[in-house]
Amino acid sequence: MTIRRRDVLIFGGIVSAIYGLRALPWQRLTGRGLAYVEIEDVPPFRRLKSEGQTSSASFALIGLDGPSDDAEVRRARMEAMRADPCPALFGTDLPADVIPIAYFGEFRCPFCRTLERDLDKLLADRGDAYRLVQHELPIFGPASELAARASVAAARQGRQQDLRRRFMRTPLVADTSSVLSVASGLGLDVEQLAKDMASPEIQAELDQTRALADLFGFIGTPGLVIGRTVLNGAIPVSVLRQVAEDEETLPLPVC
Template identity: 25%
Template sequence: MKKTLALCCLLLLPGQTLLAQTPAQTPEGKPDTLSWTPIETWKADVKPRSFAQTLDGRMVFILGEDSKVHLYSTEGQKLGVIPAEPGTVALDISPRGEMLYLMDQNGSYQALDISLAKDIDIAGAPFLGKETAPVAIVVFSDFQCPFCNRVHPLLEEVMKRNPETVKVLFKHMPLNMHQQAEPAARAAIAAQEQGKFWQMHDALFAVSSSLSPETIEKAAAGIGLDMEKFKADWNSQATKDKLAKDLTSARLAEVNGTPTIFVNGRRVNAPSPDIIQKMIDQELKKKK
């Protein structure tokens, strides 16, 4: 089993006792330079068999003697429980905790793709599909990102498979590395004010490799926007506030790149039509 030593955080499990801070001693009895400071202390509600912590210090996974994996925040909040096979004796996780690896006493190995649903604010976000659809697919995107340009056809295929049960919502996340992504995002928000977000969405991605103020304006004119209103909305404080709201949603959902897709708040780690369909089916099954 892989063991991880964290010098900035100390997790105490049942039966362990925290001692007062004490200078380490060399064999000769002289104080050494090593010292430590407790950061967090709490007690799990399960007898542990193994545990691991994400490298970002956000989650702790504890394999209990009840053959279940218990998820906690590093502040001790219970996040969920994942059943494991009887006889499971060890676990490991990927750096962010999106993959869980289990090993039983007979040497059987199992890898699980897991996700914790995020509460994403979708009020006012442009969407495709029925507003009352039970499954919401949220995509955080950047108009200057070449990978984002390839996601829309994938989502269109998913929509064709699930016309009654799925809606796709767009959230802006212009990356700092893309100089024209932020103006393009504001332009799409301005187009939304005239009821033409998706037309502007397609027009901007059509010129994503050559975005500039000139090509953005040309795209706006090309879809028939009222240009006087568009230019006013493009640079308005209200538009900037709407963009800031999406960026806040991205931060709270721990989105650090584009495109990032969620199905009812669950992150899609390897987007493909089949994987997304499987997650959709899981969400629909929950609602039966």
């Protein structure tokens, strides 16, 4: 029993140390700032040169079936978005003095969970300075797409984050009945949710998110656009905070 307790304490210490190291501002400690590169064909956006950890569909399967049937449609949607992505990315009611954060996630993505915890810390520190806009980017097949539809539909009842986080703690959300069961447990209007999930408006929103992801080069999740800065993957919380602080030095509104 003593050995087990000791092992648990050692493991807990290692985990705490890892998270503590993630939170340190390494760029500042080493005297280096973050490096950005302009995205020439999508002004005024820029990309953080370093990338984080991402979840994506298996690369072993990519290309085996040839191009997808909707490849040209997706390209057309992306190109239509290029001239003015901001309304779709950040919404149309953004206050001029707030830095918007567009978050592209998927409920089965383990790195998304880490990043969401860090985003919660950022918003807790300076919630009045930022606004988080959720984008569902399902990449793991039909079950993910179903959960994404439910998440977008739940936003119409003001319960999107509640439902998303419950999905992340639920081992099996694979069909409509299981999705509605989870929603019912949270007290959502299940009949309205099911109706909204099947609506063309929800499909249009998911198509719009996919077009934005294609435009900014998100082939996996998570993805972030903090103000003008595009980030791929889950980055350390210290980098997340520094990007946000760098954005605060730039003029608002973003676009």
